[in-house]
Amino acid sequence: MYYIFDGTYAGYICCVFEAFSRKEIDARPTRLDLIQTTLFFESRSIETHPERFQRVFQAMEKKIGHAGMKLFYQNFLADEEKAWLNGFQLLIKLFQSETLDLKNYGDPQILQFHQTIKKVNRERHRMKAFVRFMKDANELYTAIIEPDFNVLPLIIDFFRNRYADQPWLIYDIRRQYGYHYNLKEMQEVFSTAEMLTDESQSLQVSLDLKEEEYQILWKKYFKSTNIEQRKNLKLHIRHVPQRYWKYLTEKT
Amino acid sequence: MFDFGDKLQILADAAKYDVSCSSSGGKRKNIGGIGDSSSSGICHTYTEDGRCVSLLKILMTNYCIFDCAFCVSRKSNDVQRAAFSVKEVVELTMNFYRRNYIEGLFLSSGIFKSADYTMERLMLVVKKLRTEEKFHGYIHLKAIPGASEALLKEAGLYVDRMSVNLEIPTEEGLKLVAPEKDHQSVREPLQTIKTEIMALKEEKKTIKKVPLFVPAGQSTQMVIGATGESDLDIMGTANEFYKTYNLKRVYYSGYIPINPKDSLLPQVGTAPPLQRENRLYQTDWLLRFYGFSLHEILNTKHQNLELDMDPKLAWAIRNPQFFPIDINTASYQWIIRIPGVGRQSANKIVQARNFGKLREDQVKKMGIAFNRAKYFMSCADSVFGLGFLYPEQVKKALVKQPLIGEASNSSRLISEVDSYQLTLF
Numbered sequence: 001m002y003y004i005f006d007g008t009y010a011g012y013i014c015c016v017f018e019a020f021s022r023k024e025i026d027a028r029p030t031r032l033d034l035i036q037t038t039l040f041f042e043s044r045s046i047e048t049h050p051e052r053f054q055r056v057f058q059a060m061e062k063k064i065g066h067a068g069m070k071l072f073y074q075n076f077l078a079d080e081e082k083a084w085l086n087g088f089q090l091l092i093k094l095f096q097s098e099t100l101d102l103k104n105y106g107d108p109q110i111l112q113f114h115q116t117i118k119k120v121n122r123e124r125h126r127m128k129a130f131v132r133f134m135k136d137a138n139e140l141y142t143a144i145i146e147p148d149f150n151v152l153p154l155i156i157d158f159f160r161n162r163y164a165d166q167p168w169l170i171y172d173i174r175r176q177y178g179y180h181y182n183l184k185e186m187q188e189v190f191s192t193a194e195m196l197t198d199e200s201q202s203l204q205v206s207l208d209l210k211e212e213e214y215q216i217l218w219k220k221y222f223k224s225t226n227i228e229q230r231k232n233l234k235l236h237i238r239h240v241p242q243r244y245w246k247y248l249t250e251k252t
Numbered sequence: 253m254f255d256f257g258d259k260l261q262i263l264a265d266a267a268k269y270d271v272s273c274s275s276s277g278g279k280r281k282n283i284g285g286i287g288d289s290s291s292s293g294i295c296h297t298y299t300e301d302g303r304c305v306s307l308l309k310i311l312m313t314n315y316c317i318f319d320c321a322f323c324v325s326r327k328s329n330d331v332q333r334a335a336f337s338v339k340e341v342v343e344l345t346m347n348f349y350r351r352n353y354i355e356g357l358f359l360s361s362g363i364f365k366s367a368d369y370t371m372e373r374l375m376l377v378v379k380k381l382r383t384e385e386k387f388h389g390y391i392h393l394k395a396i397p398g399a400s401e402a403l404l405k406e407a408g409l410y411v412d413r414m415s416v417n418l419e420i421p422t423e424e425g426l427k428l429v430a431p432e433k434d435h436q437s438v439r440e441p442l443q444t445i446k447t448e449i450m451a452l453k454e455e456k457k458t459i460k461k462v463p464l465f466v467p468a469g470q471s472t473q474m475v476i477g478a479t480g481e482s483d484l485d486i487m488g489t490a491n492e493f494y495k496t497y498n499l500k501r502v503y504y505s506g507y508i509p510i511n512p513k514d515s516l517l518p519q520v521g522t523a524p525p526l527q528r529e530n531r532l533y534q535t536d537w538l539l540r541f542y543g544f545s546l547h548e549i550l551n552t553k554h555q556n557l558e559l560d561m562d563p564k565l566a567w568a569i570r571n572p573q574f575f576p577i578d579i580n581t582a583s584y585q586w587i588i589r590i591p592g593v594g595r596q597s598a599n600k601i602v603q604a605r606n607f608g609k610l611r612e613d614q615v616k617k618m619g620i621a622f623n624r625a626k627y628f629m630s631c632a633d634s635v636f637g638l639g640f641l642y643p644e645q646v647k648k649a650l651v652k653q654p655l656i657g658e659a660s661n662s663s664r665l666i667s668e669v670d671s672y673q674l675t676l677f
């Protein structure tokens with residue numbers, strides 16, 4: 001039985017509520033666009049109810065506290081069915097038994113849970129590093145990212161705190177949404193129709209007059225600070241995987 | 253005439269032999285300005301040599317009145333010279349920072365005119381960044397040996413880390429290649445800063461608000477393989493400096509020959525001793541985080557580290573009497589001494605065994621290098637007695653193995669910023 005939710009964390013948590021009230025604990029949470037339509041499957045659409053979400057949330061808090069809840073959120077942001085299913089089943093177990101302890105690394109499901117979280121956190125850390133802002137003519141600092149996992153929600157506080165005195169926009173081009181900060185508050189933004197139809201258009205914003213100059217200086221610096229005699233491309237690529245190069249000023 | 257880009261190239265090129273690029277340990281939060289340095293440090297990119305790029309690492313100038321044989325900026329070297337103005341460094345730092353290229357600035361300098369003259373200009377840069385630009389990012393500043401205490405202390409109010417390089421690990425070695433220099437001139441600024449840090453700590457007990465002063469502490473760097481020191485000499489010096497000056501880090505930098513005229517130094521073209529450098533970092537790590545003492549790893553009978561295996565493995569093979577270690581009963585301190593088991597995995601093991609005795613197949617998945625660890629540990633289902641009767645065989649089995657695949661395991665054990673230096677535990 002597939003549980004089709006709306007892709008939000010609240011929706012995901014509502015799957016747990018639904019599974020308990022319908023006694024369908026073998027359900028598999030997924031999103032509509034991830035389902036292969038040619039296959040025969042049983043499914044149920046899960047509505048996102050704020051009260052249900054709250055109820056599960058409070059129950060989670062009692063059982064595992066804030067630290068534990070954070071783990072489930074991070075696991076959810078892995079943004080893939082396998083991780084969703086694992087987290088979902090662990091939540092079911094959590095409410096079914098008194099003894100589920102997330103530190104029991106000997107249990108394969110719990111181990112997988114932590115491994116997923118570790119991967120998400122690694123990319124979260126990477127994205128803090130790999131965001132490259134471009135200043136445009138309106139003084140807005142814009143960055144495009146394309147992370148494997150949905151880590152944007154995990155990094156925006158970091159950027160808001162660090163770049164509190166400059167307006168910025170970080171946009172996840174894979175998931176087609178971003179966050180805009182205007183010196184006062186942060187807002188989630190979604191792509192407009194034009195951006196969707198013509199990808200190049202988003203790059204045609206006019207840049208600040210000095211933007212190109214600083215990009216060139218950065219590239220020069222990147223080259224000069226390298227020590228040729230120590231060259232180690234294998235190590236370089238392990239730290240800066242090729243899939244990220246597209247958006248790294250120094251690698252383009 | 254050269255333009256600003258050329259200048260940046262010259263002054264970045266001359267600064268790159270300082271290997272430190274750490275941006276961790278800062279305590280600055282963003283209050284009404286830009287930036288913070290309170291996180292654990294970020295590598296924004298990596299150079300093609302695999303080193304972390306966290307800070308904009310430049311010299312104020314590569315003019316120098318000294319002639320240290322191991323240094324590119326030495327007076328007698330025929331290189332292009334350039335100098336930044338205070339304003340230029342500030343602007344460059346801010347513009348790189350605002351684009352999220354860097355965590356902050358690492359500023360050093362050749363000695364121009366005098367120690368005080370040079371130090372004052374460095375101080376002006378960091379002061380301007382903090383007070384005028386309201387910059388709270390990371391700043392690592394080189395203290396210039398011989399500069400006045402007053403200047404050092406003032407700079408200390410604005411920077412996160414200060415460092416003075418020992419360069420050559422022993423006094424005798426240093427005298428050979430840089431007769432104008434001595435270790436004493438390195439000790440003095442380190443001592444000045446240490447004393448001030450301690451004094452402020454004392455004050456903090458009675459006064460609530462004391463200014464931040466070099467919150468990320470001090471570090472130093474030694475060049476490896478330029479002169480003939482043994483690993484014991486090097487680690488002995490490192491150990492003493494860690495203790496005497498409460499250093500946060502000692503960096504080891506494999507010497508890259510750059511001086512064709514000096515017959516005392518390795519020939520230009522000689523490969524830098526990267527493996528040796530790596531082993532020294534591993535040793536440093538074992539001393540600071542794994543509870544090893546120096547004489548366990550290096551002593552007068554055993555003055556140099558093995559190049560073909562890491563120092564933890566080498567120690568284990570020299571000390572078969574401690575093995576195998578039972579991971580279900582041994583303390584954390586002993587589990588981290590098992591080759592192939594790092595601190596994170598040891599933590600997992602210690603927590604997971606509360607839920608029942610651990611078997612091999614469970615431990616295997618906890619991020620350890622099992623092929624190595626298996627010779628040194630026993631699990632609930634290990635066949636006892638096979639353990640550790642033949643250290644020589646174990647050595648053969650392990651040293652022959654290509655160890656590259658395990659690097660990804662071990663790099664998890666260390667903070668991202670430092671991981672390029674360390675592989676294989």
Ligand code: SF4
Pocket residue numbers: 316317318319320323324325326327361362363
């Ligand atoms: S004083 Fe410093 S910059 Fe000058 S030659 Fe010696 S090591 Fe190089």
